[in-house]
Amino acid sequence: MNGLVVRGPGTRALLWSLLVAVLVLYGFPFAYLLLTSFKTPLDTIAVPPTVLPQHWTTANYADALSRDGVVPSLINSTTTAILSTLLSLLLAVPAAYGITRFRTLPGRVFIMGALVARMVPPVAIGIPLLSMIRALGLIDTPAGLAIAHTTLSLPLSIWLMASFFEAVPDELDEAAVVDGCGRLTALWYVVLPVVTGGLAVTAIFAFLASWNEFLFALLLTSVRAQTTPIVIANFQTQFGLDWGAMTALAAIYSVPVILLTLILQRHIVAGLTLGAVKG
Amino acid sequence: MRIVSHVRRVQGRRRLVGAAVALVALVATACGAGGSGAGGSEAGLRVLVEAGGHAELQPVADAYEKETGTKVTFVELPYDGLYDRLSSELSSGSVSFDVAALDAIWLKSFAAAVKPLDGLFTDEVKADLFPALLTEAKVDGAYVGMPVWTNAEILYYRKDLFDDPANKSAFKARFGYDLVPPKTWQQFSDAAQFFTGKGRYGTDVKGAVETEYLATLLQAGATDMVLTGDGKVDLDNPAALTALDFYAGLNTKLKVSPPGAAQVDWAAAQNLYNQGKTAMLRFWAHAYTQIPADSPAKGKTGVTVLPAGPAGTAAVPGAWYLSVPKATGNAEGAEKFIEFAYQHNDLGVQTTLGLAARKSALQKYEKQPGHENLTALIAALDAPATAPRPANAKWQQIVDTVLIPMLQKAVVPGADNAALLKEAQAKTESLLK
Known part of the structure; x- marks a missing residue:
């Protein structure tokens, strides 16, 4: 273990x-959000605000979970995020693999194009997406929202996976091909197992992008597929x-992401350092 | 050979992952977990509504379903999100709802995309609606929305403080007249000064929202609210200056409001009052029933109309309207629901917001305990100087980029209100070019 040595107190x-x-x-x-979720109504609006609750209560959690649409929204968020993550990996992995292994001009143009697409503000594609998803009959469904997410x-998934594939030597693929693959x-059984850390990092980014997304959920869902960010926003009315x-539901909504990050922590660290040792 | 054997080892795991993926995909492509949908005809009638207003319409929807067998599904969205959703769907020409609850200030923007409802506005209906709401509902000669509930600002005051004999005698000794819930600007200013001190302020001054200044403008006798009937800007005038001097002067000259007035919005003002930090609050009428049980103001709050300026008392209605998008495939059902909602408008008074749009619905409950705010609300909406906000598609832009910045500057000590109004006039004219 070679860590950095700190010299001097x-x-x-x-x-x-x-x-x-x-x-x-x-x-x-x-x-502060977490502590507010345990405050009584008067404590939450204290002037000046207090950090710790004067009287601790779990009533906010019971209240939040008993509201219409809250539990379905949590299921919808989970389903949508998982599907979007899978879809993103399914498309990004072959795209990134092709770009990094064949190193063609169209490949380079494509990956730059993906980066440019990432820069387009989501609001600009909101209305066209609305029309397309409706035409597909996927409006107000997790599948429709997942496609939008x-x-x-x-684009980010392609870039991430491309950087991870770059770190894997071509000789590994060639050896697999020599062995009959x-x-x-070769990609599926040989290269992917080498970049599981990278896959984990990419999956987390894709999952978070969907989990926290608001605008498309607002435009493309109504009742059946409404996700939790919209429900949380609904707690602020005119x-x-x-x-x-609101803080109770936001705290609940944070739990899966925290757990996912902790579970995949080892892979994430491995993934983040994967590209760093490329020589 | 080593790679081939490795491949075989991995195959088993991959099949398992593949099965899991297929399962998730199957679940995800199903209809979602939120119950019956808003995207198909099986939904019956779909109503797009701001989350806070949903409660107002639920009893009406329940009664409608009971009477007609038609299920009403609400699509609840946050306030800003609702506007975005309406804009995108109405502009795309394909909508996922049959009825939309529209804020008054959106009527002009969406008027072209919703059906006229003139047939619902009979003489009898018009007689039971407040004049300001009728004015607001009519855009370019057609009624484009039926008022479903309305709010207006009223004055909240701490009865325990106003009724305290020691306060009464001290007030009379200082100001020479009896301490009573303020009816005029002068009385309001005096009471605010009197109650300022010992950790409490007389009232708040809101720099981050504009509607209260607009009400003050009407109280000051302004003939137009920022814009004239033909869309010209009318802000740099003596009434506007009188209003701004009074409005901001509470903070800059009398210093009867908490610091940070430029950032005080509705939520902050309501919090201050509910915390017992202010003795008087000018606020929307619905808040009367929402004072927390553990608030020092709970059970000790009286309500009346906003204090009168030179033109008397006045308020700005905060009404919501039900409209039918032209693109809906169920316009007939939608109109039927709106007519039903009008007929059963009093059901809204029994909800958490406790509001309605018809005079008769509010009058039905005003004498009942817990609905004392309705008397003040009716008086505010019936006041001769009360008027709706201008019907202009750029109104929200004027509010965000001109009026609120002007107020935020005006509540800072040393502000030149006349110059600020002149600047606001020019900026608004530029916006409307």
Whole structure:
């Protein structure tokens, strides 16, 4: 294990201070959300605001979960995000593999085009997507929304997978071909197992892109496929903001992402360092 | 050979993953978990509504289903999202709803995409609706929406403070007249000064929202609300200056409001009152029933109309209208529902918001305990100076880019209100070019 060696207590203290500052900056908003979800209605609107609840309560969670549409929305978010992630990987893996292995001009143009597509603001494609998804009969379905979400995650997925495939030596594919594998068999059974970390990273990005997405969910769903970000936003009405229930649902909605990240943590770290050692 | 054996080992795992993927795909391509859909004819009638207004319409929908057997499905969306959804669907010419609940300020923008409802506006119906709502519902000569509920700002005050004998005598000694719920700007200013101190403020001043200033403008005697009937800008005038001086002066000169007025919006003002930090609150009428049980103001709040300026009391209606998109395939059913909603408008008063649009519906409940706010609401909506916001497609843009920035500058001590109005006039003219 070769870690960086910190010399001197001053440097160590400085690094710790920076670490704590960054942690607070990142963690405080979520911690505040979590604490607010345990506050009573009057505590949530205290002026000036208090960090800790004066009286702890779990009523907000019961309230949030008992609202119409909340549980179905959690199921919809999960289904949509999984399908979008699968779709994104299904399309990104062969695309990235082809681009990195064949190294053709159209391939290079394609990957640059994918990057440009990523820069298009989602709102610009919202109305055309609405028409297309409706024409396909997929309006207000998780499948329709997942397709829309894939338009957001696919460009980044292609780029990520391309960088991971670049780190795998061509000789591995060639050895597989010598052993009787075709190109696709080599990809599926030989190359992909080498880049599982990269796959995990790409899957997480695609999953998060769908899990947190708001605009397409707003335009393409109504009742059956409405996802949780829309339901959370519905707690803020023009007649007021239901802080307690909203923060409770937001806290619940964060749990799967946190769990997923923790479960895949090992793969993510491996994936992030995969491209770094390419020589 | 090593690679081939590796391939065989991996094959088993891959089949398992493949089965899982197929299962997820199967579930995902199903209809979703949110019950019967909003995208097919099996839905009966689909109503697009802002999440906060859903409660107002639910009893009507239940009664409609009971009477006609037609299921009403609500598509609930957040306020901003609702506007985006309406814009995208109405412009695409294909809609996923039969009825839409529209905020008053959107009527002009969407008027061309919704059906005229003139047939529903009989003389009897018109007589039971507030004049300002009728004016607002009519765009380019046609009624494009039926009012379903309306709000307006009223004055909330702490009865316990106003009824306290010590406060009464101290107030009389200081100002020379009895302490009563304020009826005029002068009384409001005096009471606000009197109650400011010891950790409490007399009232709030809202710099981040515009409607209260618009009501003040009407109270000051403005003949037009920012725009004239033919779309010209009329903001740089003496009434507008009187209104702005009074509105902002509460913070800049009298200092009867909490610091940070430029950022105070509806939620902040309501919080301050519910926390017991302000003695008086000018706010929408629905909030009367929403004071938290553990608030110091709970059970100690009185309500009346907004204090009168030179032109008397006045308010700006915050009404919602039911409209039928031209693109719906069920226009007949939609109109039938809207007519039913009008006939059963009083059901809305029994919901959490406790609002309705018909005079008779509000009058039916105004004497009942817990609905004291309705008397003030009716008086506010019936006041001669009360008027709706201008019917202009760029109204929201004027609000966001001109009026609110102007107010945020005006509530800062030392602001030159006359110059601010002149600047706002020019900016609005430029926007409308």
